[in-house]
Amino acid sequence: MSSREGSVMGLHRTLPGRSYEVVRILGTKDVDGVRRQYTAFRLEELGIFPGQTVRRLGSRRPGRTVIVEVLGCRVALSTDLARNVLVKALGDTIARRRNDLDCPDHGQVH
Amino acid sequence: MLVVLVGQPNSGKSAILSRLTSARVIASNYPGTTVEVARARMLEDKDVEILDTPGVYSLRGLTREQAVTIEILEGNPDLVLNVIDGTSLERHLSLTLALLQYLRARRIPVVIVINQIDRMREKGLAVDLCKIQERLGCRVVGTSAVTGEGIKDLVQAVTQELGSRQRARWGESGPFPDSPAANGTWKPFHRAARELAREVLVHRPESGTSLLSSALGWFDERLDEPLGAWAACALGLFGSWKFLSWALPFLEGFLAFALNPVKILIGKFLESFLPENRLAEVISHALPEGLVLPLSTVLPSMVLAYLLIALIEDTGLLGRYAVLGDSLMGAFNLPGQAVVPFMLGLGCRVPALLSTRILPTDLSRKTASVIIATLVPCTATTSLGLAVLARFRGNPFVPLGVIVASGVFVGQVQKAFHGGRRDLLAIELPPLRFPVLRNILVKTEMRLGGFFAHVLPLLVIMNVSVRLILAYGLIPSAGWLPSFSRKFLGIPGEALGAVLFTMLQRYLAPLFLMQLSLSPREATIAATMVALGFPCLPSQVALSREFGFGYVVLTLAVSTCLFLGWGMVLNLVLP
Ligand SMILES: Nc1nc2c(ncn2[C@@H]2O[C@H](COP(=O)(O)OP(=O)(O)O)[C@@H](O)[C@H]2O)c(=O)[nH]1
Ligand SMILES: [Mg+2]
Numbered sequence: 301m302s303s304r305e306g307s308v309m310g311l312h313r314t315l316p317g318r319s320y321e322v323v324r325i326l327g328t329k330d331v332d333g334v335r336r337q338y339t340a341f342r343l344e345e346l347g348i349f350p351g352q353t354v355r356r357l358g359s360r361r362p363g364r365t366v367i368v369e370v371l372g373c374r375v376a377l378s379t380d381l382a383r384n385v386l387v388k389a390l391g392d393t394i395a396r397r398r399n400d401l402d403c404p405d406h407g408q409v410h
Numbered sequence: 411m412l413v414v415l416v417g418q419p420n421s422g423k424s425a426i427l428s429r430l431t432s433a434r435v436i437a438s439n440y441p442g443t444t445v446e447v448a449r450a451r452m453l454e455d456k457d458v459e460i461l462d463t464p465g466v467y468s469l470r471g472l473t474r475e476q477a478v479t480i481e482i483l484e485g486n487p488d489l490v491l492n493v494i495d496g497t498s499l500e501r502h503l504s505l506t507l508a509l510l511q512y513l514r515a516r517r518i519p520v521v522i523v524i525n526q527i528d529r530m531r532e533k534g535l536a537v538d539l540c541k542i543q544e545r546l547g548c549r550v551v552g553t554s555a556v557t558g559e560g561i562k563d564l565v566q567a568v569t570q571e572l573g574s575r576q577r578a579r580w581g582e583s584g585p586f587p588d589s590p591a592a593n594g595t596w597k598p599f600h601r602a603a604r605e606l607a608r609e610v611l612v613h614r615p616e617s618g619t620s621l622l623s624s625a626l627g628w629f630d631e632r633l634d635e636p637l638g639a640w641a642a643c644a645l646g647l648f649g650s651w652k653f654l655s656w657a658l659p660f661l662e663g664f665l666a667f668a669l670n671p672v673k674i675l676i677g678k679f680l681e682s683f684l685p686e687n688r689l690a691e692v693i694s695h696a697l698p699e700g701l702v703l704p705l706s707t708v709l710p711s712m713v714l715a716y717l718l719i720a721l722i723e724d725t726g727l728l729g730r731y732a733v734l735g736d737s738l739m740g741a742f743n744l745p746g747q748a749v750v751p752f753m754l755g756l757g758c759r760v761p762a763l764l765s766t767r768i769l770p771t772d773l774s775r776k777t778a779s780v781i782i783a784t785l786v787p788c789t790a791t792t793s794l795g796l797a798v799l800a801r802f803r804g805n806p807f808v809p810l811g812v813i814v815a816s817g818v819f820v821g822q823v824q825k826a827f828h829g830g831r832r833d834l835l836a837i838e839l840p841p842l843r844f845p846v847l848r849n850i851l852v853k854t855e856m857r858l859g860g861f862f863a864h865v866l867p868l869l870v871i872m873n874v875s876v877r878l879i880l881a882y883g884l885i886p887s888a889g890w891l892p893s894f895s896r897k898f899l900g901i902p903g904e905a906l907g908a909v910l911f912t913m914l915q916r917y918l919a920p921l922f923l924m925q926l927s928l929s930p931r932e933a934t935i936a937a938t939m940v941a942l943g944f945p946c947l948p949s950q951v952a953l954s955r956e957f958g959f960g961y962v963v964l965t966l967a968v969s970t971c972l973f974l975g976w977g978m979v980l981n982l983v984l985p
Pocket of ligand 1: 420421422425426465526529553554556
């Protein structure tokens with residue numbers, strides 16, 4: 301389990317309290333094989349798509365799900381789905397700066 | 411005139427609808443609760459009809475909800491109200507931008523409703539209404555469906571937009587990205603939404619979060635950890651059990667006491683004008699009984715079960731249960747969301763079958779429906795089944811174990827049929843909230859309304875037919891049934907008759923068993939078989955409405971295999 305800045309990993313292997321940038325969504329075969337993109341679309345609607353910043357919540361995985369904060373909301377994903385979300389750790393400073401910009405609700409209130 | 415509410419799940423559409431109309435709509439703190447499209451007339455102007463739609467994240471027709479919403483919009487409504495949760499503006503604005511583009515092409519006017527401003531204030535957030543109005547080129551109103559703030563402005567905006575009679579004066583400018591293809595990516599909308607949110611959000615000093623909401627926030631964070639989540643789950647179960655064991659006997663006693671005179675009165679009334687023959691006698695007994703029995707035996711547990719579920723839903727704990735349930739539901743080849751229909755099924759299978767619509771794909775819906783229709787013990791069977799077991803000292807863990815094992819079996823068979831696929835959990839978790847009593851009562855009432863409308867009439871008819879069958883001795887007590895039953899299932903022929911009865915009337919079967927004299931072993935086998943018995947007629951009707959008649963036949967076949975199979979297995983393995 302490495303969370304060195306820059307290395308790419310599945311969302312299920314992230315560390316609690318840290319922020320990550322979504323790099324890529326892998327296709328999965330969990331739903332209607334016909335529409336492989338379906339999963340990516342569903343994730344995208346919940347706010348998880350390449351370029352987006354997510355923050356991992358919870359130190360472990362309740363019910364084998366990964367809980368992340370994205371766009372100011374909590375989103376829960378099955379581990380098997382989180383596996384398909386490739387993320388890259390953001391350095392603390394970058395993360396903090398991004399968070400301030402992304403989720404004003406969690407930034408400093410002026 | 412038709413006004414349509416569109417927005418993401420949990421933005422407060424249903425809450426707004428019940429503010430604007432006298433309708434009792436389900437507002438609930440769980441995404442995807444509006445499965446039926448609610449429709450009601452506006453209080454101020456009865457000519458205006460308002461439609462609630464299921465929540466959607468986009469308009470790409472990916473899910474059933476999206477398809478329904480698009481279909482409604484294609485009907486060319488007179489006005490669209492886009493409801494937004496102001497506390498996560500950026501997230502909601504992406505839908506708004508796409509929606510505006512869609513509506514602009516069709517010249518349908520729109521009012522943007524930034525809801526939950528009470529919560530925004532707590533978080534120290536505000537929206538620059540002038541600026542966002544200017545940027546989007548349409549009217550924007552801030553409301554709180556909970557406190558009622560801004561609702562007057564909204565009513566005014568609605569009447570003005572409808573009154574102006576001229577189709578929207580859409581400006582050509584606006585932060586609209588190019589239209590994505592139906593299957594295109596949604597990213598440009600997210601990007602534009604981010605820009606816009608940054609522009610229009612104003613940060614204020616927090617209005618001082620109340621002690622209550624900071625406490626709720628603290629609990630919410632604990633629930634992100636497995637320990638906290640399981641503790642909350644266990645506490646919830648324990649609390650429910652305590653509550654039920656206190657309230658159930660009380661309510662049952664009360665209803666039995668209150669309804670007895672009614673039963674006698676109806677019976678007397680029927681006797682007074684029906685001719686004096688055997689048939690009339692049976693009917694004048696069966697009809698009042700058919701009316702009163704479900705009310706006094708089934709209704710109490712159903713009311714309490716629904717109250718509890720509504721409470722769990724309204725606090726936002728349901729989403730957490732779905733998360734915890736994800737690993738458990740995996741055994742049934744279902745995603746975590748399936749805990750919702752399963753829980754409803756503990757009340758009554760019919761609403762449970764309808765609520766399977768919240769599941770993401772047909773695969774999950776069908777799997778869940780078969781399991782619910784054949785296995786989930788509803789209050790009608792649980793209370794009476796337990797009574798049978800208690801009376802004859804049967805073992806209640808046998809039926810429980812058999813039900814779970816069968817559920818896993820059915821789920822895995824479905825999985826094998828579908829090439830090992832399983833839907834995976836992906837949901838937004840709503841924040842914990844302090845439950846609103848009115849929400850809970852309205853929701854319970856609506857669900858019970860379904861019981862009275864769809865289930866009770868069928869139960870009465872079935873009760874009369876069952877009584878007629880009994881009175882005229884149409885149950886095959888002779889022939890091969892008793893010997894087959896004794897030999898292979900280890901129960902008397904009458905008990906097997908009761909199991910077959912479940913086809914007609916589930917709660918009469920245990921009552922029928924009560925009248926026999928059974929050994930503990932026989933009682934255990936018979937009660938298990940009754941628990942697995944056929945789905946009741948109302949749930950067959952619901953199944954056929956959802957998936958067609960072929961599915962009903964399939965479910966009946968699954969039931970038959972399950973109860974006969976388990977009957978034989980238990981007969982072999984039980985001491
Ligand atoms: N504090 C607050 N809560 C709200 C407001 N509007 C809705 N809610 C709550 O938000 C949750 C979701 O509301 P609902 O109407 O079911 O959303 P829908 O999914 O869009 O129909 C419920 O728990 C409501 O009580 C509001 O203006 N303020
Ligand atoms: Mg709703």
